[in-house]
Amino acid sequence: MATFANQQLVLTAIGEDRSGIVSELTKLVSDCHCNIIDSRIAILGNEFTFIMLLAGDMAAICRVEHLLPVKSMELGLLTMMKRTSKHQQGEYSAGYTLEYHGIDTPGTLSKVTGFFAEQNISISSLKSDTYDQDGELMMRCELEVNIPVEVDSDEFKIKFEDLSRTLNVDYIFRRIR
Template identity: 30%
Template sequence: MSNDTESLVITASGEDKIGLVEGFTRRISESGCNIEESRMAALGGRFALLMRVSGSWDSLAKLEARMPSIAEELGLSITQQRTRPARPEKPLIPYTVEVAALDQPGIVNSLANFFARLHINIEALDTETYPAPHTGAPMFAVHMTVGIPADAHIATLRGDFLDYCDDQNLDATFEPVRM
């Protein structure tokens, strides 16, 4: 897809049920659009989707016009918005951040605050809770991808981040994304 091409960002949620992804993606394909990026998950009996689709102007318009009926047929709440790919002001290096800790409120906000203060964008973030092996203690894990400005001093940033995590009693890694 060309960087100047418009695309459609879609968010949808509803009751999780078998065939929901097939039904939704079939309607996108029938409209002549292509799924460029997507995140889908079942969370607590609910289905959530975030997706960016591309296509010709008329294909996107056809899909937009069909959205109300798709929402009704599949039992989804859907929002949509036209967009263009973002162009960063300066080159960014993708880094992966992994954090594990005893589950407690505020971990995600605290991590987000750390990166926001340094003007580092969180590009993707996933969390989960799970019982610790052997003890069953409630654990919390965060996986995120951040965009580090290419002119940042990585060793200092990594050291500051790991010091911050030590202060917060978080076990963490901070590594470049490996393709």
Template identity: 35%
Template sequence: MNKPNNQLVLSALGKDRPGIVDELSKAVFLLDCNISDSRMTVLGGEFAILLLVEGPWNQLARLESQIPELEKNLGLTIIARQTSDAATSEDAMPYLVEVVSLDNPGIVHKLANFFSKRNINIVDLATSSYAAPHTGTSMFAVQMNIGIPAGTAISELRDEFLEFCDSINLDAVLEPYKKQL
């Protein structure tokens, strides 16, 4: 499929149940549009989804007009926003950050603040809480993809980051992002 320039981001939230992804993807498919990127998860008892839909502008407009009906039929709150290709900085170097620690409030904020102060963009972020094997201790994991501005001394940044993580008792890794095959 040739990549159309017209894009729509759909965000939906509602009570989890089987069939939601089927119905949403069917609505997109029936309008000859394509889901080019997505994130879906269940948080507590709620289903959350983000979809980047591409297609002809008139079909995306039809999809937008179907939102009230989709909300009613699926029991979701849906928000749509037109968008365009992301402005990528060819000067940004993609890096992966992985952090594991005891579960404590404020970890995401502290990490976000560290990178924000250095003008480093967080491109993708996922977190999870889990019980440690054997002990059952409440643990917290963070994985994020970041864009480090060109010209940044990576070894200095890595040292600063690891020192920062040590100071708040986080086990962390900062390494070049490698696309999975």
């Protein structure tokens, strides 16, 4: 029998950046008696993005699902919701952050994420951006990854070293767990 005390909902909101949006959305969540388990905010261009993982009993989650569309219209936001369940952690031997940077070249992020997919390595967080340095457009990226127990970490690092040379990026791996 499913428990109704621990329902989860992913809520995503996108709209023009202005002050007060976070306050309005978190007030709605609180008024509906939900708890924010995890969240991320980013400004992309002139757009504000907010992703939250909410938890609550069935009635609380239903209240958010019912009230959010009206609040979204008031705030001029595009929102999306999806029911989910508690994340099941896989068998990992280690977790790392990878930071890399170099001249902005189209396809670099795609090649890096493709490499991780080929190695069966899970990306749990990713942030990338570009910046100007001495008139040259540069890119930087930070990923958090989980290495499955069946993947040899040393062999993986050697393969990534080869990829980084091909892509002409500098990088740092840091073990975080």
